[in-house]
Amino acid sequence: MIVIDEEKIFDIIEMRKPVSVALNGPDGLLPKVQDLTLRIGKKYGIPAYLLADTTWGTCDLNSNGAKVLNAEILFNIGHTSSMETFEKNVIMIDAFDDISFDKVAEKCIELLQGKTISLITDSQHLNQIEPIKNMLEENGVNVKIGKGKGQLNDGQVFGCEFYPATETIDYVDANVFLGQSNFHAAGVALATNKPTYILDPYFNEIREITDFARKLQKKATLAIYKAVDAKTFGVIVGLKEGQLSKLTALKFKKELESAGKTVHLIALTDITNERLRNLKDIDAFIQVACPRISTDNKFDKPVLSTPQATALMKVLRKENVENYFQIKHWL
Numbered sequence: 001m002i003v004i005d006e007e008k009i010f011d012i013i014e015m016r017k018p019v020s021v022a023l024n025g026p027d028g029l030l031p032k033v034q035d036l037t038l039r040i041g042k043k044y045g046i047p048a049y050l051l052a053d054t055t056w057g058t059c060d061l062n063s064n065g066a067k068v069l070n071a072e073i074l075f076n077i078g079h080t081s082s083m084e085t086f087e088k089n090v091i092m093i094d095a096f097d098d099i100s101f102d103k104v105a106e107k108c109i110e111l112l113q114g115k116t117i118s119l120i121t122d123s124q125h126l127n128q129i130e131p132i133k134n135m136l137e138e139n140g141v142n143v144k145i146g147k148g149k150g151q152l153n154d155g156q157v158f159g160c161e162f163y164p165a166t167e168t169i170d171y172v173d174a175n176v177f178l179g180q181s182n183f184h185a186a187g188v189a190l191a192t193n194k195p196t197y198i199l200d201p202y203f204n205e206i207r208e209i210t211d212f213a214r215k216l217q218k219k220a221t222l223a224i225y226k227a228v229d230a231k232t233f234g235v236i237v238g239l240k241e242g243q244l245s246k247l248t249a250l251k252f253k254k255e256l257e258s259a260g261k262t263v264h265l266i267a268l269t270d271i272t273n274e275r276l277r278n279l280k281d282i283d284a285f286i287q288v289a290c291p292r293i294s295t296d297n298k299f300d301k302p303v304l305s306t307p308q309a310t311a312l313m314k315v316l317r318k319e320n321v322e323n324y325f326q327i328k329h330w331l
Contacts, residue, residue: 002078002124004032004095009075012091013044018072024051024062025077029095033077047071055079057158058151059242059290063090080123081151097124099201101132101178107206108176108199109139116142118168120157120188121178129155132178132199144168149328157184159292160330162191169194182209183296189213190295190325216295217325220305223294224312224321227302230283232262234276238289239269245288245306245331252286252309259316273299286312291330306331 013021021040025033034050041048049069051062057079066074066089078095119136121129133143145155146164155164157177165175165188175196177185182198189196189210196209227233233256237249253263264282268275271293276285277300284302287293291305304312311324 001099002029002032002095002097004029004036004077005093006036009036009040009091009093010043012073012075013040016073018046020047020049020069020071021073021075022049022051022066022069022071023075023077024053024055024065025095026056026079027054029078032095036077056290056292057242058092060240061090061242063087063241066090078123080126080153080156095124096127097179101125101128101199101201102135104199104201104204104206105132105135107204108197109136109141111197111206112136112174112176113140114142115173116144116171117174117176118165118172118192118194119143119145119176119178120155120165122157122181122184125178126153126156129178144172157188159183159187160290161328162188163328165192166326166328177209182212183292185209186213186216187292187330190217191327191330193323193326220295220308220325221311223302223304224308224315227284227304227312228315230261230302232264232281232283234264234266234279234282234285236266236268236271236285236287236289238271238287239267240289243289248288248306248331249286252288252313255313256286259313271303273297276301276303288331 023033023037037048037050051065058081061076074090075093077093080094081092119133136143146167148154149163152163169192175188175194177198180200180202185196185198186209190213198207198209235249235253237246256263271287286304286309288306294303294305307324307330311321314321
């Protein structure tokens with residue numbers, strides 16, 4: 001069961017006495033956040049807004065939505081980060097899953113006993129990483145937990161940031177991800193090029209994600225080579241607060257124009273196939289908002305992420321493009 005740190009929210013409201021607040025969180029937490037929002041409104045007699053748009057992480061907090069509503073505080077729930085506050089009015093609230101990993105950890109011991117693994121997880125299971133490490137080590141699995149950097153705690157990964165996993169590449173046989181998220185685990189597999197397993201306590205199974213990650217990379221590589229012959233590019237800047245990479249967009253624009261390409265600069269909040277279909281006479285796109293938009297979604301035309309676009313530039317210069325995803329941060 002997901003447990004939200006409600007006490008912290010109540011303490012902050014009672015201390016700051018805001019006249020209105022807003023709350024949001026990942027889609028899977030939204031029903032719980034909805035219930036909490038209603039209780040806050042009743043308890044404190046203030047407008048409490050549920051920001052029900054999707055929030056993918058710390059790059060996508062929807063603080064602009066809170067500002068439009070004049071909400072004095074935005075509580076973003078479930079994206080645990082080493083940074084507690086991103087803006088003056090945005091507070092990060094932990095939401096941890098208390099489900100037990102004990103049974104599925106036994107299967108991990110059977111599979112990886114005598115091996116050395118990198119143990120990583122997402123925000124919801126970060127509180128369980130040390131107990132599982134101890135359990136595995138007591139039963140003959142050597143465990144390393146990489147150091148966090150920037151927003152990441154030790155052992156924590158985001159969908160586009162993999163510092164703890166990449167730090168241990170040279171010392172481990174495999175990665176083991178605590179949780180259920182193919183999204184996070186596939187990124188780890190691509191960034192490290194190591195066998196990667198998911199320890200799923202909900203289905204009590206350990207499953208390898210490596211083949212799935214390879215399919216994502218094959219699809220991403222195909223998009224790169226399809227874009228080589230494009231004459232006209234759309235370079236997309238994301239309008240969400242943590243996705244506004246204008247300098248990167250302008251760098252790609254300059255490089256493409258030097259290669260004789262025509263470039264349209266485009267700005268979008270949500271980068272979807274439907275939105276791109278409205279744009280005419282563009283052969284391929286580069287989006288610098290979120291790398292997972294390109295790897296995890298289907299588009300009619302090539303839509304390259306920052307690592308893919310960097311690889312494309314190398315292809316145009318006839319350079320080697322191997323291992324373009326094997327970097328610590330995909331932005």
